[in-house]
Amino acid sequence: MGSKKKSSAAERPKAPAPLLRLHRISRTYGDREALLPLSLDLPAGRCVALYGHNGSGKSTMLRIASGRDKPTTGTVEFDGRPMDEDDPEVRARVAVVGDTVACYPDLTVREHLELVTVAHGVADAAGWIDQVLEDRRLADHGDALPSSLSSGQMQSLLLAAALVRPRDLLVLDEPEQRLDPGARRRLAELLVGEKEDGVAVLLATHHPELAEEVADRMIALEDGRVIADGKPAAVLAQTGIHA
Numbered sequence: 001m002g003s004k005k006k007s008s009a010a011e012r013p014k015a016p017a018p019l020l021r022l023h024r025i026s027r028t029y030g031d032r033e034a035l036l037p038l039s040l041d042l043p044a045g046r047c048v049a050l051y052g053h054n055g056s057g058k059s060t061m062l063r064i065a066s067g068r069d070k071p072t073t074g075t076v077e078f079d080g081r082p083m084d085e086d087d088p089e090v091r092a093r094v095a096v097v098g099d100t101v102a103c104y105p106d107l108t109v110r111e112h113l114e115l116v117t118v119a120h121g122v123a124d125a126a127g128w129i130d131q132v133l134e135d136r137r138l139a140d141h142g143d144a145l146p147s148s149l150s151s152g153q154m155q156s157l158l159l160a161a162a163l164v165r166p167r168d169l170l171v172l173d174e175p176e177q178r179l180d181p182g183a184r185r186r187l188a189e190l191l192v193g194e195k196e197d198g199v200a201v202l203l204a205t206h207h208p209e210l211a212e213e214v215a216d217r218m219i220a221l222e223d224g225r226v227i228a229d230g231k232p233a234a235v236l237a238q239t240g241i242h243a
């Protein structure tokens, strides 16, 4: 008969360490406290959504979480190492869709995506680029220059650029902006799929519906302070935001 020895706490396998760990991060700009100390653990395959009015500190937190800015206090770890955007491992595994549009005016939509795949060493990327263009409804715009895209198409290009490259952590700042309802729905489906593939997702959004559909946890910020934190439905109820 096999012995069923109970394992002690010390012997039991530990829960996997979170992919992203923010420990009491804060950010001040001069006298302005943009973010008060805040901690967050984000495991692989989970999504946390930040919600809050303009100026509440969402982008500040995302910039720090993705290594694009340093916190005034506190620490950020990605997979157990200090988060640093210059770290090749971070650049290889963290995809960011920021709040600013940056494009080369003389490169087509497809050439932008090719550039990203070359930079990230993606082999045989042509078919993959076709698929992402199709999924983002950009297939008819592959040869277009950025200047001829609508603002929603431009947002879709920024998303596409994050999707043609490998990633374990996806950081998105208001990815729903400028998207029509259909594109927003596809965005929610896409993010659910990312989680199923084991990608950790951190996003800031002004759309409560998107947070409810995608996020496992929602953090509401006001003037850099956490005012609610929990399941999206509970946070929305607590803060009086209605999806």
Ligand SMILES: Nc1ncnc2c1ncn2[C@@H]1O[C@H](COP(=O)(O)OP(=O)(O)OP(=O)(O)O)[C@@H](O)[C@H]1O
Pocket: 029, 032, 034, 052, 053, 054, 055, 056, 057, 058, 059, 060, 061, 099
């Ligand atoms: N580089 C900066 N220098 C000075 N103040 C800044 C800087 N970046 C942000 N702030 C200030 O920090 C606060 C938080 O800004 P942040 O961009 O994080 O807000 P947000 O929640 O992302 O807003 P929005 O929804 O408008 O994108 C604001 O008061 C803003 O003016």
